[in-house]
Amino acid sequence: MLEIKNLHVQLEEEDKQILKGVDLTVEAGKVHAIMGPNGSGKSTLSYVLSGRDGYEVTEGSATLDGEDILEMEPEERAAAGVFLAFQYPVEIPGVGNMTFLRTAVNAQRKARGQDEMSATDFLKEIRAKAKDLKIDADMLKRPVNVGFSGGEKKRNEILQMAMLEPKMCILDETDSGLDVDAMKLVADGVNALRDEGRGFLVITHYQRLLDHIKPDVVHIMADGRIVKTGGPELALEVENNGYADILAEVA
Amino acid sequence: MALPQVKLDATDARLAAMSLPDGGWSDAARKDALARLRAMGLPSGRDEYWKYTKPDTLVQPDAPHAALFDGDTTPVFSDTDRLRIVFVDGVFDADASDDLTMENVSIERLADAPDIHWARDLYGVLEAKGQTPVERPLAALNTAFATDGVLIHVTGPVARPINLVYRHKSEHSDAILHHVVKVDSGAEVTILENGPAAARFNKCMEIDIADGGTLHHVRAQGRDHERRAATAMFARLGAESVFKSFTLTANGVLTRNEMVVELTGDDAVAHVAGACVGDGDFHHDDTVFITHDAVNCESRQVFKKVLRNGATGVFQGKILVKEGAQKTDGYQISQSLLLDDDSQFLAKPELEIYADDVACSHGSTSGAIDEEGLFYLRSRGIEEGVATDLLTIAFLAEAVMEIEDQALQDEINSRVDAWLSRRRG
Numbered sequence: 001m002l003e004i005k006n007l008h009v010q011l012e013e014e015d016k017q018i019l020k021g022v023d024l025t026v027e028a029g030k031v032h033a034i035m036g037p038n039g040s041g042k043s044t045l046s047y048v049l050s051g052r053d054g055y056e057v058t059e060g061s062a063t064l065d066g067e068d069i070l071e072m073e074p075e076e077r078a079a080a081g082v083f084l085a086f087q088y089p090v091e092i093p094g095v096g097n098m099t100f101l102r103t104a105v106n107a108q109r110k111a112r113g114q115d116e117m118s119a120t121d122f123l124k125e126i127r128a129k130a131k132d133l134k135i136d137a138d139m140l141k142r143p144v145n146v147g148f149s150g151g152e153k154k155r156n157e158i159l160q161m162a163m164l165e166p167k168m169c170i171l172d173e174t175d176s177g178l179d180v181d182a183m184k185l186v187a188d189g190v191n192a193l194r195d196e197g198r199g200f201l202v203i204t205h206y207q208r209l210l211d212h213i214k215p216d217v218v219h220i221m222a223d224g225r226i227v228k229t230g231g232p233e234l235a236l237e238v239e240n241n242g243y244a245d246i247l248a249e250v251a
Numbered sequence: 252m253a254l255p256q257v258k259l260d261a262t263d264a265r266l267a268a269m270s271l272p273d274g275g276w277s278d279a280a281r282k283d284a285l286a287r288l289r290a291m292g293l294p295s296g297r298d299e300y301w302k303y304t305k306p307d308t309l310v311q312p313d314a315p316h317a318a319l320f321d322g323d324t325t326p327v328f329s330d331t332d333r334l335r336i337v338f339v340d341g342v343f344d345a346d347a348s349d350d351l352t353m354e355n356v357s358i359e360r361l362a363d364a365p366d367i368h369w370a371r372d373l374y375g376v377l378e379a380k381g382q383t384p385v386e387r388p389l390a391a392l393n394t395a396f397a398t399d400g401v402l403i404h405v406t407g408p409v410a411r412p413i414n415l416v417y418r419h420k421s422e423h424s425d426a427i428l429h430h431v432v433k434v435d436s437g438a439e440v441t442i443l444e445n446g447p448a449a450a451r452f453n454k455c456m457e458i459d460i461a462d463g464g465t466l467h468h469v470r471a472q473g474r475d476h477e478r479r480a481a482t483a484m485f486a487r488l489g490a491e492s493v494f495k496s497f498t499l500t501a502n503g504v505l506t507r508n509e510m511v512v513e514l515t516g517d518d519a520v521a522h523v524a525g526a527c528v529g530d531g532d533f534h535h536d537d538t539v540f541i542t543h544d545a546v547n548c549e550s551r552q553v554f555k556k557v558l559r560n561g562a563t564g565v566f567q568g569k570i571l572v573k574e575g576a577q578k579t580d581g582y583q584i585s586q587s588l589l590l591d592d593d594s595q596f597l598a599k600p601e602l603e604i605y606a607d608d609v610a611c612s613h614g615s616t617s618g619a620i621d622e623e624g625l626f627y628l629r630s631r632g633i634e635e636g637v638a639t640d641l642l643t644i645a646f647l648a649e650a651v652m653e654i655e656d657q658a659l660q661d662e663i664n665s666r667v668d669a670w671l672s673r674r675r676g
């Protein structure tokens with residue numbers, strides 16, 4: 001589904017290479033986790049895949065179901081099925097959460113040639129999904145992420161994911177800042193979306209999230225590359241021993 | 252001090268083509284206004300108060316040509332049950348207007364008012380008072396030469412908003428309207444204004460709100476791209492009275508809106524707000540002067556401007572707190588969203604305080620669209636143009652939310668929305 005080949009990325013503003021040849025394939029129906037030390041390029045990878053400005057791809061490719069996504073505008077990638085749950089969700093004063101989500105849902109439907117969702121259907125669906133994530137009606141009405149606690153912001157990301165039903169879900173440290181119960185809610189939200197047609201790329205520092213969202217594959221990223229790939233046991237190894245051994249082994 | 256020759260010449264040139272209308276009871280006020288005007292002269296680009304806005308086209312003898320807009324003509328406020336008073340190129344149109352009778356209010360045409368009239372104590376009086384400390388010559392010109400307008404006396408709660416509708420049908424029309432509104436103690440009214448009015452429009456509204464009276468004012472200036480307008484409102488507020496005014500300006504090559512408010516009774520509240528969206532050849536100027544002359548009054552100024560393709564926005568806002576006006580709560584914010592490098596926002600916020608127990612704050616900012624927010628919206632599938640518009644409406648929200656009535660808020664928002672989506676194509 002998502003195929004990243006030899007991806008090299010540098011910053012547009014300065015001559016700094018951040019991704020130095022990432023190779024990664026996420027198959028439909030699978031959950032891949034990425035772990036790695038701070039600053040290794042995990043968020044950069046997620047931004048490059050979702051189309052944020054400021055990065056220049058100097059080599060390599062990224063395709064979703066064979067389509068080159070790097071050439072697309074961010075909104076086209078979203079319509080194609082890419083979704084990023086942000087490490088730091090953005091506050092948007094003055095835009096109601098509900099208005100935002102309805103605009104997004106309908107924009108994607110329109111881009112895919114589907115009919116808009118009626119206001120009542122939308123309301124029914126968002127209420128049900130918000131309830132599962134313990135997001136109350138007040139949070140839906142408030143401006144996007146404004147005044148939300150860290151955990152509320154992360155749950156709001158998952159709500160968006162649930163409403164947009166993307167093909168390829170990228171979660172960047174969605175577990176950070178969550179209390180134990182919220183982590184369970186978020187994991188349930190993700191697991192509810194798991195199905196054969198959908199791929200997940202879960203960026204995390206901790207084994208805990210992976211207890212709830214069982215990954216099929218775990219990658220270790222260091223200095224802009226995937227340096228090791230393995231099964232769920234790799235995450236446990238990191239949890240117990242840190243990165244030193246792994247990094248020494250591949251050096 | 253003698254006026255500079257250029258100013259004298261410009262004033263003479265303008266006045267040469269004008270004659271005082273036969274105003275009956277207002278004759279004395281008109282003559283006084285003319286004398287005031289001759290003493291100060293019409294504004295010129297050298298005047299400090301006109302530093303950011305060129306007054307030439309507002310001053311010159313003939314109104315510059317302004318093409319009529321032939322796009323969508325559904326007037327704003329159409330969804331509101333209102334009493335319409337229609338002016339076409341500055342002339343009252345009885346046939347197009349609704350029946351002017353309504354409970355708790357009397358509405359008369361300026362020209363028809365009998366000789367002994369309540370408005371005699373207000374016509375030109377609040378305007379004259381508003382000439383210090385800053386001169387407002389176009390308002391004096393208005394008082395002297397206004398050919399039409401309405402006198403509204405509110406004696407109790409008024410059920411329906413009164414809507415002054417200004418239609419523009421002639422490409423060279425030069426309209427001067429003067430309204431007087433008197434709100435009695437405990438009375439309450441909403442006044443709406445909309446329409447392009449004329450090729451050149453000079454409008455003055457004097458407002459006197461007695462103790463405990465309330466006036467809501469919502470205005471939408473828009474549509475005709477080439478129209479020019481200079482408007483002035485002079486409001487005097489009694490104790491515990493409330494005055495809330497909001498203006499949306501979309502289009503118009505030149506607009507100068509002056510707002511002069513004097514809080515003369517304790518515990519009065521004045522909120523003035525404005526949202527403007529300008530594209531291309533567009534110059535919008537909000538000039539506000541609020542005087543606190545009583546204890547425990549609150550004033551708020553919230554002005555937001557969205558500018559693109561070389562549009563210009565101006566804000567000159569002042570809070571003057573007089574000696575003894577303790578417990579004043581004064582707030583002022585003016586902000587612009589510049590959608591490109593060609594557009595500009597010029598702001599001159601001022602505070603002048605002669606009381607020691609006051610809380611006043613002001614701020615002015617100019618910024619571009621929030622790139623982080625834009626990317627966030629786009630990453631959810633919202634196309635760049637739509638995302639920009641969402642952020643634009645969000646930027647204006649603080650000003651629009653100053654409108655108390657939710658339905659009117661919605662109407663204003665849908666106007667902005669329509670304006671934005673027309674530009675998106």
Ligand SMILES: Nc1ncnc2c1ncn2[C@@H]1O[C@H](COP(=O)(O)OP(=O)(O)OP(=O)(O)O)[C@@H](O)[C@H]1O
Nearest residue numbers: 011018036037038039040041042043044045054087
């Ligand atoms: N816009 C930028 N300007 C300068 N440096 C940047 C920029 N974006 C990323 N970097 C640098 O690139 C490297 C990778 O950053 P990135 O945020 O992708 O790391 P990460 O793996 O997500 O780290 P963390 O685990 O702390 O979230 C870091 O050294 C970071 O400082």
Ligand SMILES: [Mg+2]
Nearest residue numbers: 042043044087
């Ligand atoms: Mg990161």
